[in-house]
Amino acid sequence: MISINNLSYYIGDRPLYDDASLFIGPKDRIGLIGLNGTGKSTLLKMITGEDQPTAGEINMSNDTTIGFLNQDLLSYLTDDSILHVAMQAFAETMKIQKQIDEVLHEMETNYRDELVDKLAKLQERFETNDGYTMQAKAEEILEGIGFSTQDLQRPLKEFSGGWRMRVMLAKLLLEKPSLLMLDEPTNHLDLPSIQWLENYLQSYDGACIIVSHDRRFLNASINKIVEVSAYQLNMYAGNYDFYLEEKELRNEIQQNAFENQQQKIRQAERFVERFKAKASKAKQAQSRAKMLDKMERIEAVADEAAAVDFKFKFKVKSGRHVVKMENISKSYGDLNILSHANAHIERGDKIAFIGANGKGKSTALRIVAETESFQGTLQKGHNVTTAFYAQHQLEALNIQNEILEELKQAGSGKTDQELRGVLGCFLFTDDEVFKKIKVLSGGEKSRVALAKTLITESNFLMLDEPTNHLDMMSVSILVQALQQFEGTFLLVSHDRDFISKVANKIWWIEDHEIKEYPGTYEEWEWWYNREQEKKKSSPQPQNSEKKEKAKVAVEKPRHDDTQKQLEKEIAQLEGKIEALESEVTKLETELSKPEVFGDAAKMEKTTNRYQSKKAELETLNATWEQLVEKIG
Template sequence: MISINDLSYYIGDRPIYDNASLFIGPKDRIGLIGLNGTGKSTLLKMIVGDVQKTSGEINMSNETTIGFLNQDLLSYMTDDSILQVAMQAFKETLKLQEQIDQVLKEMEENYRDELVDQLAKLQDRFETNEGYSMQAKAEEILEGIGFSTEDLQRPLREFSGGWRMRVMLAKLLLEKPSLLMLDEPTNHLDLPSIQWLETYLQSYEGACIIVSHDRRFLNASINKIVEVSGYQLNLYSGNYDFYLKEKEMRNEIQQNAFENQQQKIREAERFIERFKAKATKAKQAQSRVKMLEKMDRINAVVDDTPQVDFKFTFRTKSGRHVARLQNVSKSYDDLEILENTDAHIERGDKIAFIGANGKGKSTALRIVAGTEPHEGTVETGHNVTTAFYAQHQLEALNVENEILEELKQAGSGKTEQELRGVLGCFLFSDDEVFKKIKVLSGGEKSRVALAKTLISESNFLMLDEPTNHLDMMSVGILVQALKQFEGTFLLVSHDRDFISKVATKIWYIEDKQIKEYPGTYEEWEWWYNKEQEKKKASQVETAPAKKEKTKAASPKPKPDQESKAIEKEIKQVEGKIEALEADVNRLEADLARPDIYEDQDQMSKTTNRYQSKKAELEKLNTRWEELVEKLG
């Protein structure tokens, strides 16, 4: 589908790619990985033509279509609703709808046979393009990635950058390009939305290239890994876990080959040195010199994974009780987040706060940090010193400071050499530590702020989405750092692999309460799934429960009565849907008959009835979905 041959790209005299090649097949789902700055996003931009290559070829067929989700889309603003923005994906079908409306308007004023023929052709193309279901598809995808039904008619302008990016993702998914390119899509998604996108991509009909630091997301979504390393595109057939094993094996083979070659070189050099002056051996010595000159040298394997040794120290050790929440409530206008909830953090707790966006995780984190107004009490324990990392912490960096100077001001007491070592772990090496904060990218600022947090000598860390904008290696560094950390931390994250490696307790919000599971993420996931299965089984068992005796006062319906009422309404709605679908099919058949257009009044009435029935059918389908969801 797309062939990349001998691709080179230079910034000045610095190579990003040097004669790199890759073929992207029509069903390939590729995870594009590599260190920050190796050119992953640049490659995607070269494929779409936004960046011009230095040399080489990128060839694709005329039929190839490309959808590209990148950070530049964050700047897109409009007063159109998010549903309208997503439906821009159906550009051709929407244009057909406009043409149909125009023809119908013309027929009202000047009925002609040629207009009837034109309308019939347009409606046939509209139906072939599945125009009658395009709105339902847009709603399904928008709700799949986290929007509520009420959100769909809100203007795009009202949403934050992350939510606007979700709308652009929905638009791309609806376009169904032959190549879908997603640059860090999980940065803008919560856990349920990430799981929904995983499932969607598994059955996606086209090819995908995904840049992501989320290991579990890549494992579930891709079938090939392309590693950007050594200015080349190195292909591995398999998911990310397979890549790690395969790379280890390739490195072992390469290292063995390197050592064998070095042994041969040493033997040849000793022979040359020993016999170059001997007339009887001079010819053989010269032959070995030529052999060494022609030899393709094998490079030694370089371990590019830095090991973290921060040697965390605390000014003081915290008391046993780090924080205690009692009867805490929080609401925004009519939206109630927490209601009289309690929670307790003890020294040494490694807690991951998980769940869907909008449930209040970040709000609860700020309440613990003391930066969010609330009802109830939050008590901080004895000798607790806190460091809080969130995306807004990037704004607190002094843009005129150099990176090294910014870390010096963190007050850790570390020497310059120690701070340079920390910065090296966060991929700032040599003279890069003297770059000013104002010239850094968002990802680089994230790394600086994170490094400041980790060296702050605080014994209680609070981290809000710390892995956003980090590459795989930086996430690995953070994992190593938190494993060495002997204090207490509470973090919010949607990266399941990251959580599973660092957390020993799980917090989540349910029924406006902070709930705790005393175990790892895998243990919580297994337990939670079992609990959901029990609830569903319980609902099925209680559905045909015995009727309650009628009382003088009208009591609140019990769960079994509610289930029975819902089942009854579902049957009623299904009957209405069946009847309406029959009406719609009959009206579609009527509108497909050419003779109906000979009677303008009859055609107008039939069209109006058809549109009315379709609207009623959509409402009933929505109601049916709501009832089924209530029933579980």
């Protein structure tokens, strides 16, 4: 489908790519990985034609369509509703709909046979393009990635950047391009939305290239890894876990080959040095020297592993109780976030705050950090010293400072050598520590802000989405840092692999309260899924209430035939309602399956059945209410 041949790209005299090649097949789902600054986003822009390579070529078939989700889309604003923006994916079909409306309007005052023919042809084209289901598809995808039904008619401009990015993602998914390119999509999604997107991509009928630091998301979504390394595009057939195993094997083979070659080179060099002046061996020595000149040298394996080798020091150790929250309430107008919530953080707790966006995780984190107003009581424990990291810390960096100077101003009292050691752990080595903040990428700024947070010698850290904009190695460094941290932390994150490696407690918000699970993410996930299954299998309270209400009604003494007839009709209706509710539940389960929502025909058929059964159920419930009122 797309062939990249002998690609080179230079920024000044610095190469990002040098004679790199890659083929993208029509069903490939590729995870594009590499350190920040190695050119992942640049490659995507070259595929779209936005950037031009220095040398080489990118060829694609004429029918290839490309959809690209990138940070530039954040600037798009409009008064149109988010549903309307998403439905721009059906531009041709919406144009037909507009023509149909114009014809119908004209027919109101000027009914002619040619207009009837024109209308019939337009309606046929509209139906062929699935025009009657396009709004349902748009609504389903928007709701799948986290929007409520009430949100769909709100203007796009009312939403924050992250939510606007979700709308653009929905539009791309509805367009169904033959190549879908997503640059860090999980930065803008919460956990339920990430899981929905994983399922969607597994059955996506096209090729995908995904840039992401989220290891579990990649494992679930891709079937190939392309690593940008040493100016090349290195392909691995498998998910991210397979890539790690395969790369270790390749590195071992390469390192062995390198060491064997080095041994041969040393032997040849010794031979040349020993016999170059000896007449009887001079010819052989010259031959060996020529061999050495022509030899294609094998590169040593670069050590890409970064280790955190500094120890965290506290000015003081906190008391046993770090934070006590009692009767905490918080709302924004009619939006209730917390209501009389209680929570307790003890020394040594490593808490991950998870859940859907809009539930109040970041708000609760700011309450703990005392940067958000609230009602109730919050008490910090004895000797608790805090540091708070959030995305706005990136904007708080002094862009005129050099990196090393920025860390000096954190007030840790560390020497230049100690600070350079810390920066080395965060991938800033040698003269890079003198780079100005203003020239850094988003990921590099995140690393600087995180380093500042971690050297404050605070014993209680609060971190809001710390892995956003970081590459895989930077996330690994952060994991090591937090695993070594002997204090207490509370972090908000949607990166499940990251959470599973650092957290020993899980928080989430449910019914406006802060819930706690005392264990790892895997343990919480198993427990939570089991609880959800229990709820699904237990009788619906609504049915119980209906039966009880009807039972009370029919137990009242009645002596006429009308009363008996009503009781009979109620009993029959209850049976039908229970059967219908069971069918609706089954159809809801069907709609959530990837093989259904990934197949347009199945999706339309199942959606139509679901809507039909739901409407029938509503009618029966309304009839049941009327009968109970009569009998009461």
